[in-house]
Amino acid sequence: MTAISATDLRKTYGDVRALDGMSVEVERGELYGFLGPNGAGKTTTMEVLTGQLRPDSGSAAVLGTDPTEEPVETRARVGILPEQLSPPSFLTPREYFDFVGRVRGLDDDTVAERAETWAERLGYTAKVDTLCADLSRGQQQKVMVTQAFLHEPDAVFIDEPLANLDPIVQERVKRFLVEYAERGNAVLVSTHNVEVAEDICTRVGIVTNGTLVAERSADELGEESLLDVFFEEVESAGSRDTPVLEG
Numbered sequence: 001m002t003a004i005s006a007t008d009l010r011k012t013y014g015d016v017r018a019l020d021g022m023s024v025e026v027e028r029g030e031l032y033g034f035l036g037p038n039g040a041g042k043t044t045t046m047e048v049l050t051g052q053l054r055p056d057s058g059s060a061a062v063l064g065t066d067p068t069e070e071p072v073e074t075r076a077r078v079g080i081l082p083e084q085l086s087p088p089s090f091l092t093p094r095e096y097f098d099f100v101g102r103v104r105g106l107d108d109d110t111v112a113e114r115a116e117t118w119a120e121r122l123g124y125t126a127k128v129d130t131l132c133a134d135l136s137r138g139q140q141q142k143v144m145v146t147q148a149f150l151h152e153p154d155a156v157f158i159d160e161p162l163a164n165l166d167p168i169v170q171e172r173v174k175r176f177l178v179e180y181a182e183r184g185n186a187v188l189v190s191t192h193n194v195e196v197a198e199d200i201c202t203r204v205g206i207v208t209n210g211t212l213v214a215e216r217s218a219d220e221l222g223e224e225s226l227l228d229v230f231f232e233e234v235e236s237a238g239s240r241d242t243p244v245l246e247g
C-alpha cells in the first residue's frame with residue numbers, strides 16, 4: 001500500500017529549478033533511500049511531502065492527506081527529522097519531549113515511557129535533564145531522532161539520520177530504522193552515505209537536477225554496486241552541482 005507519493009513536483013527559486021518533475025512513491029514497509037549530490041532536490045522534496053513547502057505544481061499524498069492542501073494534517077501524522085537542526089537550546093530533552101508530546105496529542109505517561117526507552121536505546125539517559133544548549137552535537141542529534149519517533153508515526157522523513165553519531169549508536173539507529181519499516185511503516189531517508197543506503201534500504205532512488213533518475217531495489221543491488229550506479233546516473237544526467245572526477 002502506497003504511503004508516500006509525489007507526482008511531477010516542480011519548484012523554482014529564481015532561476016534554480018529545485019524540483020523539475022520529481023515523482024516518487026514509497027510503500028508501507030519500505031525503507032526508501034534518497035541518494036543524490038548536493039543541491040539535487042532531496043530536502044526540497046521532503047519539505048513538500050511534509051507540508052513545509054508548497055510546490056509550484058504537481059501533487060503529493062502522504063497517509064491519505066494532501067501535504068500541499070492540508071499541511072497541518074500531514075505534519076500531525078508523520079515524523080520529521082530535518083537536516084542539521086538542533087533541539088531548542090533553552091529546554092532540556094525531557095522538557096522538549098513533553099512539548100512535542102503535547103503537540104502530537106500524547107498523554108504524559110506515554111511520553112515519559114517512550115522518552116525513557118529512547119534515552120536508553122541511544123545512551124543519553126544521564127543527559128535528559130541537561131539543557132540542550134549544553135549537549136554535544138551527537139547528543140543533540142539523539143534528541144532529534146527521538147522527537148521524530150515519539151508519536152510512532154506511520155511515515156517518517158529523515159535527513160542524514162546518522163550525522164554526528166558514534167559507530168555504536170549508528171548501528172542502533174540503523175537497526176531501529178530497518179525494524180520500524182518491517183513493522184509496516186514507510187521510512188524515507190535522505191543521505192549522502194552510499195554504504196548506509198546499500199546496507200539498510202529496501203529500495204534506493206537516485207535524485208539529480210530535481211528529478212528521480214534511477215531506482216534500485218535491494219535485490220537488484222545485490223548484483224551491482226550502488227556507488228557505480230550513482231556515479232553513472234549522476235554523470236550521465238550532467239548534475240549541475242557535482243564536479244567531474246578526473247582520471
Ligand SMILES: Nc1ncnc2c1ncn2[C@@H]1O[C@H](COP(=O)(O)OP(=O)(O)OP(=O)(O)O)[C@@H](O)[C@H]1O
Binds near residue numbers: 016043
Ligand atoms: N529557500 C531557498 N531559496 C533559494 N534556493 C533554494 C532554497 N532551498 C533550496 N534551494 C535550492 O534548490 C536546490 C535544491 O536544494 P535541496 O536543499 O533540495 O538539495 P539537496 O538535494 O537536499 O542538497 P544537499 O545534499 O546539499 O542537502 C539547490 O540548488 C538549492 O540551492
